[in-house]
Amino acid sequence: MTDKQDALLYEKDGHIVTLTMNQPELRNSMGDPAVLPLWQQAADRINADRDVRCVILAGAGKHFSTGGNIRNMGDRAPTPDQGTRGRSPAHARARYRTGVHRIVRAVRSIELPVIAAVQGAAVGLGCDVTCLCDMRICADNAKFAVTFLKLGLNPGDGGAWHLQKVIGLARASEMFYTADPIDAQTALEWGLVSKVVPLESLMDEARALAERVARQPPDVLRMTKVLLRTAQTGDIETVLEMSAAMQGVAHHTEDHLEAINAFFEKRPGNFKGQ
Secondary structure, three states: OHHHOEEEEEEOOOOEEEEEHHHOOOOEEEEEEEEEHHHHHHHHHHHHHHOEEEEEEOOOOOOOOOOHHHHHHHHOEEEEEEEOOOHHHHHHHHHOOOOHHHHHHHHHOOOOOOOEEEEOEEEOHHHHHHHHOEEEEEOOOEEEEEEEEHOOOOOOOOOOHHHHHOHHHHHHHHHHHHOOOOOOHHHHOOOOOHHHHHHHHHHHHHHHHHHHHOOOOOHHHHHHHHHHHHHHHHHHHHHHHHHHHHHHHHHHOOOHHHHHHHHHOOOOOOOOOO
């Protein structure tokens, strides 16, 4: 068994951080209470490092993540002789709020663009976490599924919100109500991923995309992510006001001046986050 502190690896190379779910023997299942704090710790570390410009989220081994551990679910399920085993609906609700919801909030709190690099299975929470990322690419062997109903459960991780934001209500409904998996090509056609690549080149492709993102000025990367996320739920007037305020800040940065000079001098910009 992988040491719990190594269950979510944090690796920084240049301006790019790679977070790797590192429990391949469990198919990178999520929800272990000992691992949950690592997600917010990683997010806080990324947000505090002004040198980081992009994040890659990956899974070690054959699969990105198969979501919750079904064996643990069996331990909590009612039985004819034991009833609910002493755990009330209120207890289950609290367990979600203090459990897997921490992963959702941690990934959502990352202030920089996040790329999901998906191979093998991305199921349940594993699929929904990809939807929390800003960009998604997958290997040609990837399969995505949200199988909560097949297990007699609701999408307790907020997946009813995440998935339809990415692929629309009708297709999200089809995935939830049938619990059928979709393959990489279907994921591409539905807009769940932007690119399908051979398995052996997945991380190289993710890195190449991250490097393209990391060429941009870091402060406006953060501000643009705020604008994009606000636009998902806010009205146009809110977004216009926020855009104007952030643009006012951007116009007074050294990176903006450097970008203008680089444009006229026909060279890459040398941005410092100032």
